[in-house]
Amino acid sequence: MSIINFLEEYKKLHRTLFTTPSHGQGSFIAPLALKYIGKKFFSNDYSEIDGFDNLSNPRGIIKSLQDYASKIYDSKATFFLTNGSTSGIVAAMYALLNRGDKVLISRNCHKSVYNGLVLTGAVPVWILPNYNKDWGIFEGISLDYLEEIFRVNKDIRAFVLTNPTYEGVMSDVSRISIICRKYNVKLIVDEAHGALWNFHKAVGTPSLLQGADIVVQSLHKTLGALNPSALLHIGKDSTVEPKHMQQALNLITTTSPSYPLLINIEALIKYLDSEKGKLYVFDYVKNVNRFIRSIKTIPNLEVYSANNDVTKVLIKVTNLSGYELSDILFSQYKIEDELANDKSVLLLTGLGTTKSKLKKLEKALFHLCANNIKITQDDNSKKFVPVEPRVRYIPSLIWEKPCKEVELKYSLSRVCMELIVDYPPGIPILLPGEVIKKEHIEYLSSKRQKIKVLL
Ligand SMILES: Cc1ncc(COP(=O)(O)O)c(C=O)c1O
Known part of the structure; x- marks a missing residue:
């Protein structure tokens, strides 16, 4: 079954609805919303009315679609989220942690992990990943250090790992998950930035296939979905129970999931699983690789390439701080990056990054380096170099x-x-x-x- 087909059939019934959402599938749209969002979005926005399924207790079309996704992803269970990875991360922590339980967290975690700490009452044990001063970024964590922490803290129940990092640095999740199992620790992976990997394994290996218990992926970050769509998967061999996970999700997520988002998730997964979709992804990755090869020839420009997801292009230019480079790209070339630090600039690409966009960036970088463009920028020029946190109160x-x-x-x-x-x-x-x-x-x-x- 399919949500899209179901909606098509449903519309033919011409039912008269006295239900939410009160816009009546677009009978009322504020004029500016009509102009900027359009009627189609509203016309496909429903609530759980008769015949529809319920995202918090799926038994019909949503359930069968989630089961279909689970097969594609090779998971024990896959859940659709319309509240972003943020909700998935908090729910995953809620599912696995009780008040007072110890949880190991890599310090380069997203702030949603903090929300999870507040709500679960769990006690954080922080692990600082290696910090690369030359690029101003966190890299992977030392496996020996990880094992040492588990040896000393025998009561750690779960580990929340961010993989890849925001800048695309990947960890050895296979070995991490072996260590976690040895110490009876559940592994939650925030893979918000790695959703592409399931459809192009040469870019990165999904944590789900490397032994993680729970993996959360944003679909809008690299995979071209609408904000804030995400997936939560349970690993095939994990002892985490899908029913239990659903209960935790229900504590966090809305009871009125967005149907346009669900439609988008269905359409996206089906497309990417098709021959056409696979070719599209392949082509996009080929374009980014070609772009990287080209900018690597620019004198004074360096591209970060230590075990990272190639779709996250991290660059630096000699004699420019990352902030300065970012400012020049913005003010001289109208190019906006994802983020900058004192050393480097991150240019995030995804399925919507066209060849012409890459060409524009390539030209700008060649021009910028050839003309030695410089600006003086001292605001923000400091970067926080992470220090070991001292927790006085949880x-x-x-x-x-x-x-x-x-x-x-x-x-x-x-x-x-x-x-x-x-x-x-x-x-x-x-x-x-x-x-x-x-x-x-x-x-x-x-x-x-x-x-x-x-x-
Ligand atoms: C590493 C990481 N995890 C989780 C999130 C939250 O994702 P979402 O926007 O899907 O809630 C973000 C968002 O920036 C992120 O960078």
């Missing part, structure tokens, strides 16, 4: 506690009461409950004068 115990604002310069050793995140990439610098160190003050002083601390 997030679930601290987030409601009274706080006050103090001058940042007098906040050394106080307990931070804010979630301080640079966005993108959304990696936490300080979490509520963590002790403020001198490195935090040095970094934040160019951005703010005050900080909230525990009373």
